Amino acid sequence: NAGVTQTPKFQVLKTGQSMTLQCAQDMNHEYMSWYRQDPGMGLRLIHYSVGAGITDQGEVPNGYNVSRSTTEDFPLRLLSAAPSQTSVYFCASSYGTAKETQYFGPGTRLLVL
Amino acid sequence: KQEVTQIPAALSVPEGENLVLNCSFTDSAIYNLQWFRQDPGKGLTSLLLIQSSQREQTSGRLNASLDKSSGRSTLYIAASQPGDSATYLCAVIRHNAGNMLTFGGGTRLMVKP
Numbered sequence: 001n002a003g004v005t006q007t008p009k010f011q012v013l014k015t016g017q018s019m020t021l022q023c024a025q026d027m028n029h030e031y032m033s034w035y036r037q038d039p040g041m042g043l044r045l046i047h048y049s050v051g052a053g054i055t056d057q058g059e060v061p062n063g064y065n066v067s068r069s070t071t072e073d074f075p076l077r078l079l080s081a082a083p084s085q086t087s088v089y090f091c092a093s094s095y096g097t098a099k100e101t102q103y104f105g106p107g108t109r110l111l112v113l
Numbered sequence: 114k115q116e117v118t119q120i121p122a123a124l125s126v127p128e129g130e131n132l133v134l135n136c137s138f139t140d141s142a143i144y145n146l147q148w149f150r151q152d153p154g155k156g157l158t159s160l161l162l163i164q165s166s167q168r169e170q171t172s173g174r175l176n177a178s179l180d181k182s183s184g185r186s187t188l189y190i191a192a193s194q195p196g197d198s199a200t201y202l203c204a205v206i207r208h209n210a211g212n213m214l215t216f217g218g219g220t221r222l223m224v225k226p
Contacts, residue, residue, distance in 0.1 A: 004156075031212050043202075043216040050211070058213060090156060092214075098144040098206045099164055102214060104157040 001026050004105035006091050012111045013081045021076040021108050023091030029103075030096040032074040036060065036087040037107075043090065049074055050096065081112045115140045115207045119217035126193055127225050134188040134220045136203035141181050147214065148177050148188050149202040157202065161188070193224045 007022045025032065033048035035058075045058030049068040063085060065077040074093075078085060088109050094102040116139045126132055136146070145164045149157040161170045161177040163186070169178040176189040186203055200221045204214040 033212065035214075040218075042218050043204075043214070045213050048211065048213070056211070092157075094212060098210075098212045100212075101147065101159050101162045102212070103159060104149075106156040 003027065004091055004093050004103050006089075006105040006108050008108060009106070010109045010111075012113065013078075014113050015082060017081050018077070018079050019081065021078075021089055021091075021110075023074045023076065023105060024072050025074075025091075025093040025103075026072065027093065027103070028071060029093035030071070031100075031102075032068065032091065032093045033058070033102075034064070034066065034074070034076045035090045035092065037090060038087050046076065046089075078110075081110075083112045086110060086112045115143075115205060115210075115215045117203060117205060117215050117217035119201075119203060119220050121220060122218065123221040123223075125223045125225065128193060128195060130193050130224075131189070131191050132193055132222075134190070134201050134203075134222070136186040136188070136217055138184045138186075138205050138215075140207050141184050142208040143181065144206045144208065146177075146179055146186050146203060146205045148175075148186075149204065151200045151202060151219070153199075160201075190222075193222075195224050195226050198223050 004025045034046040035043045047066040049055045091105040094100040148160040163179040174191040200219045202219045204216045
């Protein structure tokens, strides 16, 4: 199993540009989520999905969109990038219940100029 | 609101020492607590998961304990090695929060040869 994979590893954007961060898992996990990690703020939940076709907001959803058309993929979209979205983004997945181990991808470093 | 605190923020020890990392949380209504390791510029690797009904979990030189009533967990690392140098994060999933992990700020560990 490849586990949780993320692309790209690093991206530079200009303010106002859009982009999609890709996340995929091959463990047949129902639950997938996106976190951002910022110095002094720790990791915070952006959006999550409990299964294909179902998504919901986390703690810091503003400026981000998600969709879940398949079990394997959970892309995160920035419609109009802002410097405040400069961060490291992690995708995570687990089996359906809250009692299961969550597995994280290697992260995407995003710099918005 | 759940708050998770890790003390100390940084720790430097000589190789071979046994050490304890601390994690505290304010809301004892949790499903589980998970310890992660993060190497610089990398993703999170799950080390141990303790369910709320458990008192401890062990994996190799690692032992994690949980005292839910007092809102505390410890990660014990035996016979530390330079390869243990990393940031260690604890995270909890509380009731009525889906699968959302609430993270502590982490302890940055350096083990000197």
